[in-house]
Amino acid sequence: MRLVGRSLLVGLWFMFLTLPLLAVRVNTITETVEWRWLNLVWVGLGTFILSLALALWRQRSESQPQRDDGEGDITPRWRERLFHDQTVYRPLLIMALLATLLLPWLVDIYQINILVLALIFVVLGLGLNIIVGLAGLLDLGYIAFFAVGAYTYALLNINLDLGFWAALPLGGLAGAFFGLLIGFPVLRLRGDYLAIVTLGFGSIVKIVIENEDELFYGAMGIADIPRPGLLGLDLSLDQSTLYTYYLVVALALLAIFVTNRLKDSRLGRAWIALREDEIAAVAMGIDMAKCKLSAYAFGAFWAGLVGVLFAARNTFIHPNSFTFAESALVLSMVVLGGMGSIVGVTLAALILVLLPEYLQGLAEYRMLVFGGVMVAMMVFRPHGLISPSRRRYTRPQAQGEEG
Amino acid sequence: MLELRNVSTFYGPIQALKGISLSVATGEIVTLIGANGAGKSTTLLSISGVAPPKRGEILFEGSPIHTLPAEKIVSLGVAQVPEGRRIFPQMSVRENLEMGAYLRRDNAGVARDVEKVCELFPVLAQRRQQLGGTLSGGEQQMLAIGRALMARPRLLLLDEPSLGLAPLVIRQIFATLQQLNREEGMTIFLIEQNAHQALKIAHRGYVIENGVLTLSDKAQTLLDHPDVRRAYLGG
Numbered sequence: 038m039r040l041v042g043r044s045l046l047v048g049l050w051f052m053f054l055t056l057p058l059l060a061v062r063v064n065t066i067t068e069t070v071e072w073r074w075l076n077l078v079w080v081g082l083g084t085f086i087l088s089l090a091l092a093l094w095r096q097r098s099e100s101q102p103q104r105d106d107g108e109g110d111i112t113p114r115w116r117e118r119l120f121h122d123q124t125v126y127r128p129l130l131i132m133a134l135l136a137t138l139l140l141p142w143l144v145d146i147y148q149i150n151i152l153v154l155a156l157i158f159v160v161l162g163l164g165l166n167i168i169v170g171l172a173g174l175l176d177l178g179y180i181a182f183f184a185v186g187a188y189t190y191a192l193l194n195i196n197l198d199l200g201f202w203a204a205l206p207l208g209g210l211a212g213a214f215f216g217l218l219i220g221f222p223v224l225r226l227r228g229d230y231l232a233i234v235t236l237g238f239g240s241i242v243k244i245v246i247e248n249e250d251e252l253f254y255g256a257m258g259i260a261d262i263p264r265p266g267l268l269g270l271d272l273s274l275d276q277s278t279l280y281t282y283y284l285v286v287a288l289a290l291l292a293i294f295v296t297n298r299l300k301d302s303r304l305g306r307a308w309i310a311l312r313e314d315e316i317a318a319v320a321m322g323i324d325m326a327k328c329k330l331s332a333y334a335f336g337a338f339w340a341g342l343v344g345v346l347f348a349a350r351n352t353f354i355h356p357n358s359f360t361f362a363e364s365a366l367v368l369s370m371v372v373l374g375g376m377g378s379i380v381g382v383t384l385a386a387l388i389l390v391l392l393p394e395y396l397q398g399l400a401e402y403r404m405l406v407f408g409g410v411m412v413a414m415m416v417f418r419p420h421g422l423i424s425p426s427r428r429r430y431t432r433p434q435a436q437g438e439e440g
Numbered sequence: 441m442l443e444l445r446n447v448s449t450f451y452g453p454i455q456a457l458k459g460i461s462l463s464v465a466t467g468e469i470v471t472l473i474g475a476n477g478a479g480k481s482t483t484l485l486s487i488s489g490v491a492p493p494k495r496g497e498i499l500f501e502g503s504p505i506h507t508l509p510a511e512k513i514v515s516l517g518v519a520q521v522p523e524g525r526r527i528f529p530q531m532s533v534r535e536n537l538e539m540g541a542y543l544r545r546d547n548a549g550v551a552r553d554v555e556k557v558c559e560l561f562p563v564l565a566q567r568r569q570q571l572g573g574t575l576s577g578g579e580q581q582m583l584a585i586g587r588a589l590m591a592r593p594r595l596l597l598l599d600e601p602s603l604g605l606a607p608l609v610i611r612q613i614f615a616t617l618q619q620l621n622r623e624e625g626m627t628i629f630l631i632e633q634n635a636h637q638a639l640k641i642a643h644r645g646y647v648i649e650n651g652v653l654t655l656s657d658k659a660q661t662l663l664d665h666p667d668v669r670r671a672y673l674g675g
Contacts, residue, residue: 303542310528310539317526319490322514322543322591 040092048085052077058405134290141282146275149282153350155390156285157343162370162386163292163379164339169368170377171305172332173312175232178219178239179367182212182337184359186344188246191259191354201265205345212341213334215242220333224326227315239364247356258355265349281350288346289383292339297379299335308332309377373414374422381423441466441627442487442518442595447496447506449479449486456482458651459496464595464629469621471630471638471659473672474648480631481523483648484599487629488520489513500595515543519593523600525584529573533564536572536583540590550590557586560616578609585613589620595627596620602634610634614641635672639663647672 059080062071141149165179186208193199193207219238223231246253253259264277265284272280299305307328310318319325348354370389374381393407414422442464449457457479464470474480485491487498489510498506505513514520519540528536537557541550558565561582567575572583581601588596598617602610618641620626632638639645639659647655647668655662662668 306535306539307542309531310542313528313530314526316490316522317528318539319510320488320514320520320522320526321539321587322511324509324511 040089040096044085044089044092047088048081051084052081055080055405059402137286138283141279146278149278151391151394153278153282153285155387156282156289157347157350158367158370158390159289159383159386160285160292160339160343161367162374162382163289163296164336164343165367166336166371166374166377166379166382167296167299167308167339168332168336169371170375170382171300171312172308172329172336174223174329174332175228175235176336177232177236177361177364177368178242179235179336179340180359180361180363181219181239181242182215182340183344183347183363184242184246184356185215185337186212186341187348187354187358188253188259188344189341190345190348191262192253194262195259201263201345201349205342208345209338209342212344213338215341216333216335216337217330219337220330224329236361236364239359239361243356243359246359256356258353259348260353262348262352262354264352265346281346285343285346285350288343292343293379293383296339300377300379304328304331369411373411375418375420378423384422441468441501442629443497443499444483444487445497445499447483447486447493447498449482449491449493451482451491456491456651457486457493460648460651460653461496462646462653462656464627466594466627467621467625468644469617469628469630469642471632471642471645472648473632473635473638473645473662473668475633475671478648479651480633480648481599482651484520484523484597484629484631487513488518488597511543514591517592517594518597519588519591519595520597521581521584521588521599521601524603525577525580527572527575527580527583527587529571531572532569533572533575533583534568536587537564537590540587541592543591553590553592557589560589560620561586578605578613581605581609581613582616585616593626595629597629597631599631600633601630602632602637610637614638617641633672635668636663639668 056077059076060073062073063069064071140152161179161183164182165176168174168176168179189208189211190199190201190204193204199207219235223234226234247256249255250257264272265281267280307318307323310321310323311325311328315325318328347358351358366389367386370386371382373389374383374385392410393404396406444460444462447457447460448455460479460483462470462472472480472483482491486493486506489505489508489512493506496506497504500513500516500518505516505518508516528539531539534554537554538550541553544550558568563579564582564586567579572580575583585596585598585601588598601613601617605613614637617628617630621628621641630638630642639662642659645655645657645659645662646653647662655665655668657665663673
């Protein structure tokens with residue numbers, strides 16, 4: 038009975054919360070206000086039922102005896118298997134890869150275009166994951182490095198007539214250089230202060246581009262950026278999109294592979310140690326300055342790299358593509374995915390880009406649902422979709438059979 | 441092995457150390473005792489390179505280290521157990537130990553030393569896979585000491601290992617330090633507020649007050665010294 042009461046309250050609370058969005062509609066033409074009470078009833082009823090079901094489910098799982106595997110942290114079995122049992126995750130990975138490769142033949146060109154954008158954000162998410170997820174340096178202006186990459190390609194193309202492939206590594210390096218540039222002054226900053234400086238840096242880059250007409254073509258943006266070339270072949274628009282798709286798939290795979298290797302490297306462990314406790318990390322003999330700078334450089338490198346691809350895909354870039362909202366979006370990917378988790382960040386990036394696209398059927402409510410999903414995620418999985426999987430060690434004698 | 445000559449360290453305009461001179465010989469346990477804010481931790485941070493001195497010299501095995509960055513000093517064989525333990529909470533006990541050996545490249549040797557530390561602190565062996573943050577205070581302190589040992593130091597610096605621990609655990613940890621000193625010949629520089637325990641295991645001791653050394657003698661003598669008894673031992 039108590040549960041029903043609480044669920045009722047939850048339902049009422051949600052009705053109140055969504056009142057301005059769902060119930061009130063201002064008709065700007067006739068200048069009247071429409072009240073759609075029926076919507077509100079549905080919200081109330083829906084959240085009531087959901088909340089009740091959740092409460093009952095919780096009650097049931099609490100009344101069951103807890104399984105103790107004697108390890109301190111109790112993780113669901115299926116997850117354990119999913120990430121640590123090769124016979125389970127190998128086929129899954131191969132299937133996912135096959136699906137990615139075959140997808141363009143199954144869906145139309147519009148979908149491929151969205152997927153390209155989603156994969157660009159996957160690479161961005163993985164790059165920021167190095168800075169925020171592994172090294173623990175909060176960065177609110179990450180998209181600036183993306184802008185640096187995009188503008189590097191655009192400007193090199195206009196001024197020096199450089200092609201996509203020549204600009205790709207240069208864009209990455211330019212990103213890394215700007216990473217170092219922001220890295221130096223913030224070496225001694227932490228937490229809130231670091232967040233503010235990076236926020237400022239992100240804004241500065243955008244504002245400089247916007248206001249410098251001579252060099253960066255300012256608020257006009259840069260148009261007619263060539264698409265990625267394939268051995269000088271003349272590609273149609275569709276073919277080019279397809280080609281871009283495979284390029285970005287390759288880039289995302291490379292990013293996944295490299296960041297995964299980095300995570301388990303000496304440098305990666307130093308980053309994690311730095312994130313966990315800076316003073317202790319220094320006491321262990323970790324060179325803090327080198328470590329932080331390399332995190333910025335590595336993270337920004339990916340943003341610069343994929344920025345070139347972004348410019349080539351869009352053929353038009355404008356400072357408004359690189360606002361704080363984009364930085365926040367990439368940061369949400371890292372947080373939603375689970376700090377430091379590569380699988381998590383990849384999934385979160387796909388979800389965060391694809392969800393709003395495919396929710397377009399919901400028209401005006403799409404951002405509401407989007408926000409709802411984000412809130413729900415943080416409530417039910419505060420450590421992200423996939424909390425960073427911990428490497429498990431088994432004692433040598435425990436795996437005696439395999440040898 | 442370690443020598444401080446007239447070391448003065450500043451935090452901005454505030455002078456925390458006012459010309460400290462002390463020495464630690466090989467195979468010794470030397471303790472530095474003093475009240476809150478006397479400059480104990482600053483002395484340690486000056487040695488380890490985290491808060492480099494503005495004036496004076498610090499020599500380790502005859503060569504100056506006060507101009508070197510912190511990581512270089514660790515690589516010379518000076519490991520520290522920082523104040524408040526500061527273990528890595530999201531890493532397992534084993535990963536914490538391995539971080540202590542960050543500068544070493546001999547994986548087999550590191551694995552052997554993990555076992556050695558686990559022998560020294562058997563409770564860590566049981567908790568090997570457990571996350572550092574879930575250990576009790578005493579276990580965390582043992583882990584912090586073990587982690588410092590993983591660097592195979594010749595000089596071990598400890599900053600208040602007794603902080604916030606139960607008397608029984610403190611005795612246990614100090615006994616282990618003494619054992620390390622006797623059996624492995626580990627040179628230990630121990631900073632403590634718990635003067636009684638520290639002086640009981642140390643060979644020599646220094647007393648610091650307001651950034652200046654006021655007393656320096658054999659540990660036993662300091663234990664009986666009226667000033668020390670009044671100020672730190674409660675009568």
